[in-house]
Amino acid sequence: MTFTTRPTLRGTFGMVSSTHWLASQSAMRILELGGNAFDAGAAAGFVLHVVEPHLNGPGGEVPAIIATADDPTPRVLCGQGVAPAGATIEHFRSLGLSLIPGSGPLAATVPGAVDAWLLLLRDHGSMPPRVVLEPAIDYARNGHPLVPRVGDTVGTVQELFQEHWPTSAALWLQDGRPPSGMFRNEAYAATLERLVSEGEAAGADRQAQVERARKAWREGFIAEAIDKFSRLPHRDSSGSDHGGLITGDDVANFEASWEEPATLDWNGYTVAKTGPWGQGPALLQSLAVLAELGDVDLDSAEGVHTTVEVMKLSYADREAWYGDGADVPLKTLLSPAYAAERAKLVGPDASKELRPGRPDGREPRLPSIAVSPDLGDATTGEPTVSSEGVTRGDTCHVDVIDRWGNVISATPSGGWLQSSPTIPELGFCLGSRLQMFWLEEGLASSLAPGLRPRTTLTPTLVLRDGEPVLACGSPGGDQQDQWQLLFLLRHLGSGMDLQEAIDAPAWHTTGFPSSFYPRATEPGGLVMENRLGAAVRDELVRRGHVVTEGDAWSLGRLCAVRKEADGVLAAAANPRGMQGYAVGR
Template identity: 90%
Template sequence: MTFTTRPTLRGTFGMVSSTHWLASQSAMRILELGGNAFDAGAAAGFVLHVVEPHLNGPGGEVPAIIATADDPTPRVLCGQGVAPAGATIEHYRSLGLSLVPGSGPLAATVPGAVDAWLLLLRDHGTLPLSVVLEPAIDYARNGHPLVPRIADTIATVQELFEKHWPTSAAVWLKDRRPVTGRFSNEAYAATLEKLVREGEAAGADRQAQLEQARKTWREGFVAEAIDKFSRLPHRDSSGEDHGGLITGDDMAAFQASWEDAATYDWNGYTVAKTGPWGQGPGLLQSLAVLATLGDVDLDSADGVHTTVEVMKLSYADREAWYGDSADVPLDTLLSPTYAADRAKLIGPDASLELRPGSPDGRPPVLPSIATGNETGDATTGEPTVSPVGETRGDTCHVDVVDRWGNMISATPSGGWLQSSPTIPELGFCLGSRAQMFWLEEGLPASLAPGRRPRTTLTPTLVLRDGEPVMACGSPGGDQQDQWQLLFLLRHLGAGMDLQEAIDAPAWHTTGFPSSFYPRTTDPGGLVLESRLGKDIRDELVRRGHVVTESDPWSLGRLCAVRKEADGVLAAAANPRGMQGYAVGR
């Protein structure tokens, strides 16, 4: 029997997996109260804002994919906020910037997460908002134990807080030290409580209450505070002070939305992702190319090499074709003919080039930084995962399946405590997702008002014979779909148990432009966990990979829930970092 760090949980009532045990257990409490997977997912999402403030926040965003017991068709919940009306390439260039900063007010898009969670509850939830928000309000008001990584994160930006972001220093420093131990955020608790009160003022109808809470968020006291604070000049990762661009009008104009999922049929399953405004279809492209290559042994150097070269091709296409400002030829990118042509590029040695394809004969267009014509400012921004797996500003994830068969996969992120100065009246800060736009005209991911940045956030839903069977996902920035690819190959391809597939050694490539400021590229870069072994590492080096060996348990942040063929529900969670947990019964 293969060793795993934990058992795969199995039961029949409901299963939750998330990146923090308090979020998982809070979601399970909602299921126990009679709520469904969508009530539970939203409860977990709001708790994650509180207990993982270095990884996400209410000023950030959340994409999710759901399937309901009544309609198994996967649907994408888009809680990715857009660029403000004043966010033009000309404005940033007029400030002497060639890249959108990785932190500070200029890096913010309109917050999307809270409106998305409220929309989910309005359309598919069952419980009152007060019940769903109760765990988050309790932890924010009465305190929760901070995980050690939060203090570590605060320490990296302590000087910035003390010298330039005093409102953040007031929240996250005590006696000139990062806060530790039991921590409460009473300003955010008051924000949530006011949303509940404003919603309940709309009357007894649950949907009317949720609509009023959404309106309050977009047009009421939250929007007013953001409008007032966001345009104050603050230091950002360019090394200069700049004001932001979000206004009350931008807040009022944005609403989360529903849209169709991008799907690909592979190995008897249908894998559903967000559209190509995010990086999600890159995972589908990787599966399509691998389908032309036959079985891949992930316990061998050849298997590592093959998956890495496939992922490089998918990410090259991401750079050339994906983005909310583009007409993305997704049908061609996922076609068998295109996949076969791409597979022919994979040789025995590592490629050190960025090699996008030409779907439908269209020439690819890359940002100049990717072709070596321009160099980004080397000032430290907000990386998500360092080359050796260290997280400095990352992402969260939650998956839920309930006893009726409702299922959700959600990847909340942005609005990290180190993203932007804390808005004192609200208890949270804005996000920094605009750093994923390019300040060049004519690119798929060029900055434009009202457009979504090409996000790295990429939840996954899997169906079999038209019925949802699994929700999964991972934090990790550009690595999210790379780690998910390995998980799917192991679990759905090789038949590994959920926990076994999550625990298995992981790797990823960095051989493409990073989505995060300062948008660096590491040609041939390959990061792998050391437990893969010396023989595999040495063979990969011989093939030309530029290998960075990470700690043995440092890469991959997977969560997953599953509905098995006999109706039994299962869940597993990542042991790395000792923070993610699955619960269920």
């Protein structure tokens, strides 16, 4: 018998898994009230803005993948905001910058999360906005117990808040100290309440209420407050004060949208991801290459080595080819012939080069920092913040499946409390996803107005025989698809139970440019939980990997829900950090 940290939950009514227990239980409440998976997912999303403010916020973004009971065809919900109209390479160069800062108003894309959640409600929900947003409003207005990491995060930027971001200090410092215990954000509660009330002014029709609320967000009081505040100069991670670029027109011109996913048939399943404006297809490429290499033993040094080398190849292609608006040769990148070609590059020793392929004979182009990288520090994937506001952001996740067969996988992120100064009348700040663009011409992810950054946010939906059977995802920035790869190999490849696959030891490579400022690379870098053992570590070092051992339970933070072969619904959640939980019945 295999022992796990928790049981895999099973039932028939509905299942939720998220990175915070209050979001999971809020979503379950919506299911109990008769709502569907999309009502529940949106409720969880708004609660996550409140209870995990260091990991996401209303000024951030959310991609999701859904399938409905009426139409199991997966669809991508794009809530990734775009670069403002004034965000040009020339503008940043005129400021003497070679990289986009990792914090401050200059790093903000147009907020996308709230409009996306509302679009989901309009098109596939069944409940009015007030019911769905009620838990988030209540936690913001009446308070919720802060997880310790929020106070820790505020502590790292306390000096920045006090000296340069006074509106953030006013919200996040209590008597000059980081917050702890119960926390209220009454300004944000008032923002949500006004959003709901303005929606209700449209009458009793649920969809009309949602559309009016969307209009209030994009063109009303929220857009006005963003326009007024965002361009005020504030200190950012460049060490200087800069104003932001987002205007009210930028907010008004952005709308969340529905798209086709990228998919791969693998091991009897169809795996669906976002398109190559995000990193999601890197997971598909990794699965395709591993299929060419045959079974791997993930408990062995050989298995760790093989998966790491495959992920390096996929992420090298991400760097060379992925980007919004780019001519991405995705069909070739996901083809068996290309996978076979890439598999030949996996040798017995660790590669320390970034080796993108040449799909269709095309020459790859890499950013200069990737050609001559500075050695960076390996990261365990946890969010880190310096006193100057340099952030390596992290993320949230939520999966829901209901009794009718509706399912959603969503990965909210951005708009972290440490991203940029708090807009006082709204109670939240803008995001910093613009840092994922390059300030070099001619790259797949070069900065241009109106484009989406090549995001790390990457939900997953899996189908079998055309029916959705699994939704999963993880926080972790560049590590998200690396940790999901291990989970899928264990659960769908080796038959591990959901919780067992989540609990198993994790690892990832840092051998490519980070998506986060200052875009560091560690050639040959491999981070592993020390539960893998000294023998595995020593063999990986012998093969040339630059190994960093993390704590036993420090990597991989998966959430997952699934429909099993007998129709039973199941859910599991990551125990690391003692924060994520699954609920259901």
